Amino acid sequence: MSTESHTIDTLLEESRTYPPSDEFTSQANVKDATIYAHAAKDPIAFWEEQARHLSWSQPWSQALDESEAPFFKWFLGGKLNACYNCLDRHVEAGLGSRTAVICEYEPGDHRTYTYDDALAEVCRIANALKALGVQKGDRVCVYMPMTAELCFTMLACARIGAAHSVVFGGFSPDSIAERVNDAGAKVIVTADGGWRRGKVVELKRMVDEALALGCPTIERVLVLERLGNSAKYNGGTWVEGRDVSWTQLVNAQSEDCPCEPMDSEDLLFILYTSGSTGKPKGIMHTTGGYLTGVNATSRWVFDLKPTDIYWCTADCGWVTGHSYIVYGPMSNAATLLVYEGSPDFPDKDRFWRIIEKHRATILYTAPTAIRTFMKWGTHYPEQCDLSSLRLLGSVGEPINPEAWVWYHKFIGGRNCPIVDTWWQTETGNIMISPLPGLTTAKPGSATRPMPGISAAIMSEEGETLAEVSGHVEKPESSIGGILAVNKPWPGMLRGIWGDPERYINTYWSRFKGKYFPGDGVKLDEDGFLFLLGRVDDIMLVAGHNISTMEVESALVDHPAVAEAAVIGKTHEIKGQGICAFVTIKSEFEVTDTLIGDLKHHVGTKIGPIARPDDIILTAELPKTRSGKIMRRLLRDIAEGRELGDTTTLGDPSVVAALRDKYENTEG
Numbered sequence: 001m002s003t004e005s006h007t008i009d010t011l012l013e014e015s016r017t018y019p020p021s022d023e024f025t026s027q028a029n030v031k032d033a034t035i036y037a038h039a040a041k042d043p044i045a046f047w048e049e050q051a052r053h054l055s056w057s058q059p060w061s062q063a064l065d066e067s068e069a070p071f072f073k074w075f076l077g078g079k080l081n082a083c084y085n086c087l088d089r090h091v092e093a094g095l096g097s098r099t100a101v102i103c104e105y106e107p108g109d110h111r112t113y114t115y116d117d118a119l120a121e122v123c124r125i126a127n128a129l130k131a132l133g134v135q136k137g138d139r140v141c142v143y144m145p146m147t148a149e150l151c152f153t154m155l156a157c158a159r160i161g162a163a164h165s166v167v168f169g170g171f172s173p174d175s176i177a178e179r180v181n182d183a184g185a186k187v188i189v190t191a192d193g194g195w196r197r198g199k200v201v202e203l204k205r206m207v208d209e210a211l212a213l214g215c216p217t218i219e220r221v222l223v224l225e226r227l228g229n230s231a232k233y234n235g236g237t238w239v240e241g242r243d244v245s246w247t248q249l250v251n252a253q254s255e256d257c258p259c260e261p262m263d264s265e266d267l268l269f270i271l272y273t274s275g276s277t278g279k280p281k282g283i284m285h286t287t288g289g290y291l292t293g294v295n296a297t298s299r300w301v302f303d304l305k306p307t308d309i310y311w312c313t314a315d316c317g318w319v320t321g322h323s324y325i326v327y328g329p330m331s332n333a334a335t336l337l338v339y340e341g342s343p344d345f346p347d348k349d350r351f352w353r354i355i356e357k358h359r360a361t362i363l364y365t366a367p368t369a370i371r372t373f374m375k376w377g378t379h380y381p382e383q384c385d386l387s388s389l390r391l392l393g394s395v396g397e398p399i400n401p402e403a404w405v406w407y408h409k410f411i412g413g414r415n416c417p418i419v420d421t422w423w424q425t426e427t428g429n430i431m432i433s434p435l436p437g438l439t440t441a442k443p444g445s446a447t448r449p450m451p452g453i454s455a456a457i458m459s460e461e462g463e464t465l466a467e468v469s470g471h472v473e474k475p476e477s478s479i480g481g482i483l484a485v486n487k488p489w490p491g492m493l494r495g496i497w498g499d500p501e502r503y504i505n506t507y508w509s510r511f512k513g514k515y516f517p518g519d520g521v522k523l524d525e526d527g528f529l530f531l532l533g534r535v536d537d538i539m540l541v542a543g544h545n546i547s548t549m550e551v552e553s554a555l556v557d558h559p560a561v562a563e564a565a566v567i568g569k570t571h572e573i574k575g576q577g578i579c580a581f582v583t584i585k586s587e588f589e590v591t592d593t594l595i596g597d598l599k600h601h602v603g604t605k606i607g608p609i610a611r612p613d614d615i616i617l618t619a620e621l622p623k624t625r626s627g628k629i630m631r632r633l634l635r636d637i638a639e640g641r642e643l644g645d646t647t648t649l650g651d652p653s654v655v656a657a658l659r660d661k662y663e664n665t666e667g
């Protein structure tokens with residue numbers, strides 16, 4: 001047992017593999033494996049080829065400027081407009097009658113927009129924003145329900161050169177005010193309300209409360225009447241001169257609004273991270289490089305075709321909604337399905353009913369959702385016709401192998417490739433993922449870097465343990481360590497809004513000349529990459545670095561377990577002991593022997609070193625509003641500390657209940 005090398009021990013083995021079917025490969029957008037070698041030969045030239053898939057009003061003169069590294073710039077001198085690339089050019093190409101968005105509302109009604117309709121609506125919103133004084137370079141805060149108008153408002157901002165800062169519609173007034181003030185937004189676009197689990201979410205009232213806390217830069221509030229005919233609806237206070245009705249203003253605008261030609265490096269948006277690890281950061285993305293990255297990866301990873309009905313279940317409050325609802329798919333003229341509400345309204349089969357109703361072909365969702373569906377039971381999907389699906393995706397957290405296999409079997413009917421996509425708000429686009437027509441998948445593995453991306457596995461000391469690119473090279477034995485990205489890529493963040501120092505310190509100080517995402521990784525013996533969760537979450541047990549993800553996956557492998565969150569807790573002898581918080585599937589009865597069985601199960605799956613010291617059964621785990629497990633709060637509970645930043649916590653009562661339970665169990 002060595003305490004010197006803190007490189008992550010990789011313990012859990014996965015041997016099941018799933019090659020793509022010949023049928024899928026023959027029709028895939030990417031079926032030629034030479035794409036990896038071609039990209040690796042000259043990555044900058046390769047990204048230039050990808051940028052040519054977009055429409056530029058002026059070509060770039062320099063592909064990459066590294067002179068102020070790590071403040072990299074892409075496609076210098078180029079001019080384009082992101083909204084033009086998502087709408088106008090499709091209409092000009094004769095695709096105006098293609099369906100752009102099918103918006104399913106929680107109460108069960110839906111509305112369809114063609115690309116013609118979307119362009120007209122976006123122009124009206126853009127003209128309305130101009131009428132409210134929004135100019136090129138301003139920031140607009142968007143706090144709306146997940147309906148088509150949210151996507152259109154983002155595009156309207158892009159059209160006139162204003163940066164949007166979308167704040168998820170579940171955030172509290174404090175969080176809105178903090179983000180509005182940090183970004184210095186001039187206008188907020190909101191709605192009288194939205195539907196969530198059969199109840200009205202009073203968005204306008206939240207905005208009123210946020211403004212009452214003090215948001216000096218806000219001049220006007222544009223209010224979509226999602227629920228009523230009157231914007232004065234729903235508990236809010238209507239402030240004449242500040243608040244403006246969407247019906248009155250937007251609907252009265254002209255459908256003609258020219259696109260502002262933007263420099264490639266002009267700000268497209270600011271987006272705050274989900275806050276799994278601490279206080280959210282205002283991540284900045286610019287126009288040309290970001291759009292190049294999301295346009296290319298949407299085509300490759302989701303294999304988008306004109307016949308697809310593509311459904312990404314994320315909210316536009318998160319980066320997934322920006323990159324893989326709005327900018328990536330729409331710049332590819334895809335047909336999107338957008339859903340306003342909750343997966344359990346009116347019943348726990350809502351997602352499957354939506355797929356059946358609209359014949360969705362691609363589903364992109366998160367492990368937290370998949371584990372929840374596992375907890376609810378298979379009879380919900382089994383009662384629906386899911387035969388339209390042809391591809392499944394996962395994002396947001398490591399997907400435990402058992403959840404992957406469940407997704408493959410019960411949702412994909414064993415017929416759909418799964419793309420486990422690793423990326424971040426900061427990376428802008430997918431960085432590590434299978435290409436569905438080429439890559440053999442392994443449950444729990446995001447497989448390998450995208451074409452044009454080269455990664456490395458680093459030791460704690462900053463030594464390169466392995467280089468990883470799209471070429472699979474089998475290592476002699478599995479290698480665990482810390483993920484790094486070797487070179488700049490077009491879709492990368494351009495910084496943290498208002499805090500250049502934090503940008504350098506957070507991402508560029510750990511490994512010289514490399515981007516540090518903060519995640520642990522292992523390359524298994526077959527050359528598959530497994531993302532192991534946050535470096536901060538890795539446990540050091542008796543001299544071994546053990547990833548929380550591996551212990552969680554061993555627990556989820558037990559038939560009774562739906563979900564598990566594992567943390568390291570101070571232990572007198574071992575340094576850290578393993579503490580697991582476990583949620584049991586609804587159909588399982590909790591017996592006296594269950595906890596012993598679970599410990600034993602982990603011991604046999606991984607080895608005695610990974611056997612949890614404590615297991616606490618809980619109905620819910622603390623998660624961010626985007627559904628990620630917040631291990632840092634569990635660590636605070638286990639160590640009896642005051643809780644860290646809780647503003648991004650989805651349901652504060654979960655933590656309070658857990659703290660009580662933990663203290664009682666500890667006795």
Ligand code: ATP
Nearest residue numbers: 273274275276277396397398421422423424425531
């Ligand atoms: P913050 O940075 O504020 O703590 P966050 O990192 O949760 O928040 P996001 O940018 O939404 O905010 O999430 C990116 C992170 O999500 C990644 O760093 C990684 O830890 C995790 N992640 C995303 N996709 C995957 C995946 N496919 N497999 C494993 N982990 C993933």
Ligand code: MG
Nearest residue numbers: 273277424518
């Ligand atoms: Mg992060």
